[in-house]
Amino acid sequence: MLFRTNALDDRVGKTLVDNLYTNPGSLTAGAANGIIAALVAATYAANPVIWNVAILLSLIGVARVAMAYGLPRLQVRDTRWLELLYELGAFSFTATVGVFAALTIWYEIPLIAQMLMLCFAIGYGAGMATRNAGRPVISVTGMVLTFTPICVALWSTGDLAARTLAVAILICFLGMVSISMQIFRTLRDSIGAAETSARLAEKMQQLARTDVVTGLHNRAGLNHYLVDHLSRRRDETRTALFWFDLDRFKEVNDALGHQIGDRVLNEVAQRLRSQAKVHSVIGRFGGDEFILACDVRDRREVETIALALLAEVTRPMRLDEDRLEISCSMGVAILPDDGPDLESVMQGADLALYHAKVNGRNQVSFYDPSMSRDLVRRREIEAELRVALQRDELSIFFQPIVDLATGRIRAFEALVRWFHPEKGELRPDEFIPVAEETGAIITLGNWITAQAAKAAAAWPDDVTVAVNLSPLQLKAPGAALGILNALREARLPPHRLELEITETVLLDHSQQTEDFMAELSAAGVKFALDDFGTGYSSLGYLNKYPFGKIKVDRSFVSGPNVGKKSDAIIRAVSGIAASLDMEIVAEGLETIEQVDAVKAAGCTLGQGYYFSRAVPDYLAAMLLAQERDATEPNRAAG
Known part of the structure; x- marks a missing residue:
């Protein structure tokens, strides 16, 4: 029950693992101290067992440091695999530290060497409680593997002071478990609050970019997604921008009311969705104006799409008992043919739309450079x-x-x-x-x-x-x-x-x-x-x-x-x-x-x-x- 996790706990653990592999400095320091302490303590004991364990500890420490620096460069993306490797290294190192400290007591090597290893082992175990608090199972298991051999060795000496130290280590272990869990809960709450804030911010941003009447992108959303769409466009691809304007839409609002007008706008939005190519960007630019952008092969395809869109939008619609025939003017510009960037192409489509309306409405007009000259004039x-x-x-x-x-x-x-x-x-x-x-x-x-x-x-x-x-x-x-x-x-x-x-x-x-x-x-x-x-x-x-x-x-x-x-x-x-x-x-x-x-x-x-x-x-x-x-x-x- 203590270590039961949920999705949020898993994300807290992922944050820990990411931090471990992106900031391996503390792991390197701990491994270096352990290797130095073990080798120094081994020099005080003419015991091959202690020397073998000291060498094993050194090899594990070096391997951990190598993984900490090497795995990110190998671009390993599987978080669970990274976590398992980290757990294997951590448990191996802590168990070896605990066994080595217990052996210094068991073989009664010089007291100063015993103190060196006991101080390092207890300090390292306590450090794990905080460093790995994001994953309590690692924190607690690491302390158990470190402290258990030491306590067993101290208790087995029969010495009162040694047994008192064993009890003190046990009490320290319980205290560090409490601290570790408190840190974990704090981390979890902080990450949960940050995720909630991020979701709310994303939702607010989505609402800010969505037109409430049609569900399409609004002007801000159009600009954002058009820029994103064009940034992923391949050099050889053309992008056509179709700018629509419903002719005399004000008369619909004045004669039938704004509720019917909103339903007309929504119906036009649905028709644009039904006719649009996959990955098209569609939005309501404002009022009765819509914009659709999509990748095309050539101008001939653009003309085909434009005529199909115009026919679909102007198809008679029936709302309740009213049969409405809405005409539509359209301006079209193509990137990069009619401009090198989004701003120039939008300006071209807008100019083409103006010419479509001036020339009698309910038609398609393609941008021509002379329109820009007319605009300047x-x-x-x-x-x-x-x-x-x-x-x-x-x-x-x-x-x-x-x-x-x-x-x-x-x-x-x-x-x-x-x-x-x-x-x-x-x-x-x-x-x-x-x-x-x-x-x-x-x-x-x-x-x-x-x-x-x-x-x-x-x-x-x-x-x-x-x-x-x-x-x-x-x-x-x-x-x-x-x-x-x-x-x-x-x-x-x-x-x-x-x-x-x-x-x-x-x-x-x-x-x-x-x-x-x-x-x-x-x-x-x-x-x-x-x-x-x-x-x-x-x-x-x-x-x-x-x-x-x-x-x-x-x-x-x-x-x-x-x-x-x-x-x-x-x-x-x-x-x-x-x-x-x-x-x-x-x-x-x-x-x-x-x-x-x-x-x-x-x-x-x-x-x-x-x-x-x-x-x-x-x-x-x-x-x-x-x-x-x-x-x-x-x-x-x-």
């Missing part, structure tokens, strides 16, 4: 755009919108221009998308509205100004209040401002959009539906929102598909607009033939190079002045 534009707003490098130009019946200017559309001091004029399609991506469009849009309102305040009262709005502007906090403040500062009546909104803004059916338009419409601001016919055109928009004008896209006027069908569409839209008391603007007019065609089709207003390009504010004022001057003589003549 966008970052330059982003940084310079913020500075440009401060340095007044931006200007507002105005393009007239003309009444097709009278030829008079009814409004101007405000268009931003950027004249860079080094790069010259930058096209709006270069910096407007960057402004939208970075959120700078909110600041830029508010500035455009304020500048346009100031310019329009100097025009005749019957001329309005039109300003395009970005979707981000509509959703920005206090957007409506910001526009009303700009009108108030410019002293421009609200009915002289017209805000142009594209159909894409209305797709998400946002309550914010409805509230924004309702608040401004109540104040008198007008709204126009821009680029009608290019996207998800719906007549429902005309009924639901307070639009007073429709702008027919230039593709119906001057595009390659202009003909009977486009003319019929313009006529149909014009008829609907007329019945709703709305005006129709034809964009992109460049020739008199186009002007006549759209006028005949029912358009009431026109805009394009035929009438005028966009001009600075002072030229816009000049156009209005010339127009007024030309009409005054006619009125006087009449």
Whole structure:
């Protein structure tokens, strides 16, 4: 019962054995002292038996030291085998020490030699009690093998002092057993506590690296396991990184609730697991984005995997009574083809994902070096755009919108221009998308509205100004209040401002959009539906929102598909607009033939190079002045 062990005791013993073989210094010192003491004591006795035992003790001591230093170098990993060898050496040495000390008493060699061996034997046995406390069976057995022959020899002399010493050694043995067991329990408790702490730390680390919704790696876990995966990658192996983004996932959360949204994420995670290759690393990067990395042979295999993953993720899913069709965009980059390290490949996959979304979503895009060049360009534009707003490098130009019946200017559309001091004029399609991506469009849009309102305040009262709005502007906090403040500062009546909104803004059916338009419409601001016919055109928009004008896209006027069908569409839209008391603007007019065609089709207003390009504010004022001057003589003549 005393030496019954459990798994923890075995681990304590393993720690002892490891320590014995990794730090053999004390074993070497004990063996050296024993050999010296035995050889010195043997010189005092002209007895071949004692000399033979002394030599045997020396050989065992040398063998133990040799094993202590030699076995680790042989890389012996079997702990039980190492422990058995240690026990064999320890028991052999302690038994020989005990027998040798008993023989010095039995053969009554000089007293000083007896004292030398008795002191060494008792000290060595006591030392074993503490040194081998991690394995009580070794500690106690070693003391028994050392002390028993000595006590028997002392008792057999019949001398009172010798017998008293034998009893004292026995009492010392019992005390050292108690000390040994106490040390063992302390070691066991310490190692047990350390193991518990290590398990808790490992569990906490695992939780810190796991996404609670899907059970996949989270961002921290992804980084850890991707680094580990790549560190074990062979030089000739390619690693593909697939970056997923669920398209318009926010609509699922808004329409069905976050619980359904979490179930969708979990279902996507299960599908990725089912399609992934063995040893793939899969994680949820955040929100509705997932990353999968796996080793591949070549680009052809990457394409096959990408298409299979996209098909699996976008396969319709049924949650309770809801049938959901989730589209997905994917960006792919390959290491080392697209970058030498994890950071560059992740950046490449992210750029490819961006292009997949920009190009229409629900598709796979592979990284191309030109994407990095575009990124550098966008970052330059982003940084310079913020500075440009401060340095007044931006200007507002105005393009007239003309009444097709009278030829008079009814409004101007405000268009931003950027004249860079080094790069010259930058096209709006270069910096407007960057402004939208970075959120700078909110600041830029508010500035455009304020500048346009100031310019329009100097025009005749019957001329309005039109300003395009970005979707981000509509959703920005206090957007409506910001526009009303700009009108108030410019002293421009609200009915002289017209805000142009594209159909894409209305797709998400946002309550914010409805509230924004309702608040401004109540104040008198007008709204126009821009680029009608290019996207998800719906007549429902005309009924639901307070639009007073429709702008027919230039593709119906001057595009390659202009003909009977486009003319019929313009006529149909014009008829609907007329019945709703709305005006129709034809964009992109460049020739008199186009002007006549759209006028005949029912358009009431026109805009394009035929009438005028966009001009600075002072030229816009000049156009209005010339127009007024030309009409005054006619009125006087009449």
